[in-house]
């Protein structure tokens with residue numbers, strides 16, 4: 001590890017390759033030692049009281065000395081992930097225009113329409129680019145339209161790509177598209193860093209997106225794009241529009257689908273053992289029917305059909321709830337993405353009370369992707385426990401303050417029986433003399449490995465089979481020790497090992513689907529491929 005003396009100050013790309021192996025005498029204190037310096041940085045981090053101050057400190061450290069930053073991340077994943085990612089990244093995005101210090105990432109604005117190529121060409125390392133996280137800031141976590149402040153989420157996700165899958169820092173491009181914002185508070189804020197107008201029309205956005213994607217893949221031919229936190233309609237629309245043309249996936253729809261299928265599988269095995277119910281006949285109630293809710297529903301349905309259920313049977317195991325309650329045909333007009341799972345077996349008056357819906361659907365699993373804090377009240381949790389010996393309750397909304405319930409509440413009101421995962425982390429709980437561990441059902445377990453596999457196989461598109469492979473691999477990755485502790489997801493400290501396994505599964509799925517462009521990998525045995533993947537990981 002080297003200690004940087006003169007960080008390269010251009011848009012967050014450090015000249016890692018040119019940092020001196022041994023600092024020149026006189027330019028650093030005589031006893032500066034890399035591993036003690038990492039401890040020094042950790043001590044400085046821990047001395048800060050507020051999580052946003054920790055975020056600012058780490059952000060600064062990453063830009064000054066990425067090697068130390070990523071070393072700290074890898075050695076302290078459980079402590080640092082909640083700072084650089086959810087929940088703190090939510091606050092950082094809210095305050096982005098106020099805490100901004102220096103450029104990082106690439107901003108492409110509606111004003112660049114017709115000229116996007118030249119903006120992309122300004123990126124310092126065109127040949128290096130492999131992965132870009134692109135947001136338009138229109139639905140950042142559950143915090144709504146944050147406009148250009150959404151850059152913080154692209155940066156945070158890419159830090160996890162680097163820490164979690166060993167993507168080279170200089171191969172990542174955080175991008176925020178500035179298509180305006182409908183956030184009046186931001187439009188009135190003199191510090192706001194984006195264009196000061198309402199979001200552009202659908203037609204204008206469509207023309208912009210077509211040009212943007214075309215130019216992205218001309219400028220960066222080896223790229224994979226992750227769409228992040230687009231508002232619901234656009235999340236579905238642009239995934240559909242580009243998925244067969246470019247190497248692109250939507251993290252909120254597909255990444256979340258994969259990670260929740262994985263946690264559900266591990267939870268359902270335990271729940272089925274307690275109830276005697278077959279794994280494939282679980283009933284799942286989604287509180288929240290947006291991009292994440294419907295994305296997870298599609299992934300679960302696909303899994304049930306692969307296990308032998310008919311498409312119709314699998315569809316009927318899923319219930320969606322939105323702002324107007326249970327989603328059913330007789331309710332009236334529905335957006336396209338809700339129609340598929342809309343119930344045709346209920347035609348009564350609108351069913352808006354979650355307790356009534358639980359009573360009607362008798363779900364074995366309840367997922368929250370609604371952004372409604374505390375929607376899983378003690379009564380709701382108790383109703384789940386009354387119907388199921390081991391109820392599966394996943395409040396998945398981010399950040400933590402939008403979670404549908406806390407782990408402590410879920411444990412208390414199910415007498416410790418709950419099988420739990422949340423989008424943002426909660427502390428473990430003591431119950432009946434045992435320690436109970438919450439799972440973190442967050443797409444952060446999927447996208448690093450999925451992205452690594454996709455770029456190593458040089459895929460031309462990201463298929464459903466690749467996403468599904470990532471999910472099944474994650475579900476399988478629990479060790480005996482983790483299973484004995486009742487975990488639904490592996491410990492985050494093992495993220496590199498898990499990402500490598502996921503990347504291998506993704507590469508094999510890409511080969512089976514014939515979307516890979518790296519023939520050499522086809523010739524490798526599984527163990528050779530895994531060694532190759534580990535060898536490709538950047539290490540701080």
Ligand SMILES: NC(=O)C1=CN([C@@H]2O[C@H](COP(=O)(O)OP(=O)(O)OC[C@H]3O[C@@H](n4cnc5c(N)ncnc54)[C@H](OP(=O)(O)O)[C@@H]3O)[C@@H](O)[C@H]2O)C=CC1
Nearest residue numbers: 141142232288289290291292322323370397398423442443
């Ligand atoms: N854990 C993870 O890995 C992930 C978590 N998420 C989190 O999930 C949440 C939702 O994201 P996303 O699906 O993209 O957002 P959307 O805005 O697309 O969806 C939100 C959904 O919640 C519904 N909803 C809102 N208020 C209520 C209410 N009072 N009662 C019932 N339903 C309600 C909305 O209803 P309507 O359709 O009627 O407007 C909509 O269907 C966010 O907090 C996000 O951070 C997202 C991706 C990954």
Ligand SMILES: CC(=O)C(=O)O
Nearest residue numbers: 141229252398442443
């Ligand atoms: C985790 C994530 O992608 C989200 O909350 O939007």
Ligand SMILES: [Mg+2]
Nearest residue numbers: 141228229252
């Ligand atoms: Mg997201």
